[in-house]
Amino acid sequence: MSENHTVTVTHQDDVAWVEINNPPVNATSTAVRQGLADAVAAVQGARVAVLTCAGRTFVAGGDMSEFDAAPVEPHLPDVVQMIEDSPVPFIAALHGNVLGGGFEIAMGCAWRIARTGTGFGLPEVNVGLIPGAAGTQRLPRLVGMVAAIDIACAGKIVKADEMLALGGIDVVAEDLNAAVAAFVADLPERPAAVRLREVPPFAADLIDTKRAELTKRAKGQQSPLENLTALQWALTPFAEGQPKERARHLELRQSAESRALRHAFFAERQVSKPSAIKDAMPREITSLVVVGGGLMGAGIATAVLNAGLSVTLIERDEQAAETAVQRVHGLLDGAHKRRKMSASALEARKDAFRAVTNYAEAAQAPLAIEAVFEDVDVKRDVFQKLSAVMSPDAILATNTSYLDPTLIFDGIENPSRCVGLHFFSPAHIMKLLEIVKTPDTSAEVLATGFALGKKLRKVSVLSGICDGFIGNRMLAAYRRAADYLLADGAFPYQIDAAMRNMGLPMGPYEMQDLTGLQIAWANRKRQAATRHPDERYVTIADQLCEMDRLGQRSGKGWYRYEDGNRAPLRDPEVEALVVAYSEEHGIDRRSFSDDEISSRLLAVLANEGAMIVAEGIAERPADVDMVKIFGYGFPRWRGGPMKYATEIGWEKSQKFMQLVADESPNSWSIAPHSGRFEK
Ligand code: NAI
Numbered sequence: 001m002s003e004n005h006t007v008t009v010t011h012q013d014d015v016a017w018v019e020i021n022n023p024p025v026n027a028t029s030t031a032v033r034q035g036l037a038d039a040v041a042a043v044q045g046a047r048v049a050v051l052t053c054a055g056r057t058f059v060a061g062g063d064m065s066e067f068d069a070a071p072v073e074p075h076l077p078d079v080v081q082m083i084e085d086s087p088v089p090f091i092a093a094l095h096g097n098v099l100g101g102g103f104e105i106a107m108g109c110a111w112r113i114a115r116t117g118t119g120f121g122l123p124e125v126n127v128g129l130i131p132g133a134a135g136t137q138r139l140p141r142l143v144g145m146v147a148a149i150d151i152a153c154a155g156k157i158v159k160a161d162e163m164l165a166l167g168g169i170d171v172v173a174e175d176l177n178a179a180v181a182a183f184v185a186d187l188p189e190r191p192a193a194v195r196l197r198e199v200p201p202f203a204a205d206l207i208d209t210k211r212a213e214l215t216k217r218a219k220g221q222q223s224p225l226e227n228l229t230a231l232q233w234a235l236t237p238f239a240e241g242q243p244k245e246r247a248r249h250l251e252l253r254q255s256a257e258s259r260a261l262r263h264a265f266f267a268e269r270q271v272s273k274p275s276a277i278k279d280a281m282p283r284e285i286t287s288l289v290v291v292g293g294g295l296m297g298a299g300i301a302t303a304v305l306n307a308g309l310s311v312t313l314i315e316r317d318e319q320a321a322e323t324a325v326q327r328v329h330g331l332l333d334g335a336h337k338r339r340k341m342s343a344s345a346l347e348a349r350k351d352a353f354r355a356v357t358n359y360a361e362a363a364q365a366p367l368a369i370e371a372v373f374e375d376v377d378v379k380r381d382v383f384q385k386l387s388a389v390m391s392p393d394a395i396l397a398t399n400t401s402y403l404d405p406t407l408i409f410d411g412i413e414n415p416s417r418c419v420g421l422h423f424f425s426p427a428h429i430m431k432l433l434e435i436v437k438t439p440d441t442s443a444e445v446l447a448t449g450f451a452l453g454k455k456l457r458k459v460s461v462l463s464g465i466c467d468g469f470i471g472n473r474m475l476a477a478y479r480r481a482a483d484y485l486l487a488d489g490a491f492p493y494q495i496d497a498a499m500r501n502m503g504l505p506m507g508p509y510e511m512q513d514l515t516g517l518q519i520a521w522a523n524r525k526r527q528a529a530t531r532h533p534d535e536r537y538v539t540i541a542d543q544l545c546e547m548d549r550l551g552q553r554s555g556k557g558w559y560r561y562e563d564g565n566r567a568p569l570r571d572p573e574v575e576a577l578v579v580a581y582s583e584e585h586g587i588d589r590r591s592f593s594d595d596e597i598s599s600r601l602l603a604v605l606a607n608e609g610a611m612i613v614a615e616g617i618a619e620r621p622a623d624v625d626m627v628k629i630f631g632y633g634f635p636r637w638r639g640g641p642m643k644y645a646t647e648i649g650w651e652k653s654q655k656f657m658q659l660v661a662d663e664s665p666n667s668w669s670i671a672p673h674s675g676r677f678e679k
Pocket of ligand 1: 402423425
């Protein structure tokens with residue numbers, strides 16, 4: 001009989017029960033690995049051993065906090081090998097999530113029995129790794145190469161029913177204990193161990209086809225391809241492939257990509273707990289009001305309905321209300337058609353929604369989110385009307401992109417209930433929610449915003465007030481720097497290609513064409529009065545707007561588009577305009593390499609982010625990273641602009657920034673150097 005705190009072994013008749021108890025998710029920490037190694041010795045003498053986990057899940061992965069340090073014995077691959085080699089064969093009794101090291105342990109067992117609904121996966125790819133305990137070697141032998149590629153390279157989670165069909169488990173049952181007991185009873189006196197050593201046949205060109213597919217999809221990320229290579233090692237004898245996988249796993253732990261993805265993993269959890277809401281209790285919100293049912297209002301209402309809350313939408317007049325209903329129903333119907341929602345859920349969500357024109361309908365609501373035109377006076381008027389009918393402590397939220405919330409809420413009774421809830425378009429899809437704190441907003445109101453964000457499955461980030469808050473302020477700096485490059489010698493297609501090569505889904509000009517040039521144009525006009533007269537201001541974008549080249553929706557913008565096709569095509573007219581601009585301003589155009597372009601633009605992002613942190617607009621560099629990843633498509637595998645600057649070296653990033661500042665004097669502030677960015 002062996003016992004440590006995390007793994008216990010109990011003998012009952014001729015069955016040994018091994019239980020892992022390492023809350024919250026039974027991660028394969030050193031104590032668990034040691035406990036399992038001891039357990040293999042302790043089960044000897046029994047007919048069969050059953051491996052189970054206490055709590056809500058089977059082992060759901062490794063302990064990532066151990067990944068930065070040198071691995072400590074016993075190593076997981078050795079422990080799994082001991083389980084597989086044990087003369088007393090193991091049955092894995094599985095529930096919850098069987099992920100990463102958990103799945104590797106389960107594959108070392110002779111048989112696997114799962115509760116209905118259990119999820120299986122090798123999500124190492126999501127943190128820039130390959131499995132390290134023979135996951136890529138046993139999985140193709142267990143379920144075939146095609147399914148193994150989906151699981152290891154794409155991080156697919158497979159549910160128990162599908163896993164049973166793939167042959168990866170032996171039994172699925174609602175009642176796990178009963179299923180295990182029946183299975184044990186059916187085993188012969190001396191059950192023979194089952195080992196995974198053969199690789200089933202698969203189409204010869206499968207790996208090549210998948211490699212081409214993954215290369216295209218990964219946009220520079222290496223871990224999907226690393227996993228494919230490791231799966232290929234399963235075509236060699238196990239004793240050759242397994243050590244190769246282990247060695248590569250350990251190397252990848254040190255890679256910039258894995259560090260970046262692990263940073264993103266932890267940061268995503270950290271941002272939802274800003275110190276400003278420490279100890280504050282959120283209010284429970286089950287219904288709310290949205291004012292304005294345009295692009296954003298309809299998207300916000302849909303996101304809220306999808307989270308199971310009910311929504312009353314207020315519009316200006318009957319016709320606008322009817323249009324809003326059509327928009328929201330259209331978004332819900334679309335999700336139903338794409339099989340994201342059942343017919344009954346669709347009906348329930350439509351029932352939970354109504355559009356009205358009378359503010360009195362807001363009287364009972366605990367929270368209202370305003371998404372009307374971007375105009376201070378219109379917004380102020382909306383909040384006056386809301387505050388006249390709602391309870392004096394009902395929460396008032398604005399979705400403004402750029403306007404100062406303190407102006408919008410000026411004169412509102414009890415301003416501690418006022419807050420910014422800045423969604424991103426399309427609001428029912430984009431994961432980011434900026435929660436904007438005014439000097440008056442109470443911790444309870446902020447906490448309620450974060451709780452709502454969580455219900456809506458958003459990643460919420462706290463922002464202070466500045467022009468554009470965190471995300472749009474960084475976007476403005478990035479675009480300004482790109483425009484300087486244009487004026488000095490680059491073309492839109494070059495800048496876009498350079499940024500795509502860094503892993504961004506789009507460059508700055510393709511993105512403007514997609515979202516439309518007019519919002520940024522309106523902003524630049526608004527900012528003209530406060531812009532420093534010496535700041536360099538490139539007018540090419542304004543010229544395009546004046547020419548009605550407003551992006552894809554007007555058929556042309558920075559690029560031209562052929563009918564019905566969204567692919568941007570280089571436009572000689574725009575390039576001539578760019579060259580003419582440089583000539584008019586006496587600029588000797590020079591060429592920029594892709595590297596020069598991307599290092600400048602990334603340095604500008606990091607610098608702006610550092611300013612935002614230094615000013616206290618964002619609490620931590622990681623908050624800035626999350627905004628860029630979840631709101632602007634910054635590649636997660638680069639960890640965000642702040643993490644990227646840390647990886648290449650903050651000093652180096654600031655050297656590029658200095659170059660940018662020297663090229664366009666009087667136009668940039670350089671963030672104060674701070675040790676906190678080096679982490
Ligand atoms: P939109 O023009 O599509 O919709 C505005 C809606 O508000 C219209 O349906 C209009 O009828 C309604 N409205 C105007 N005055 C009203 C009033 N007094 N009472 C009730 N309804 C009224 O505008 P969009 O794009 O939805 O933007 C709304 C807000 O969201 C703006 O503050 C904008 O800056 C912000 N925002 C916009 C984003 C975008 O990508 N478009 C992204 C994030 C925020």
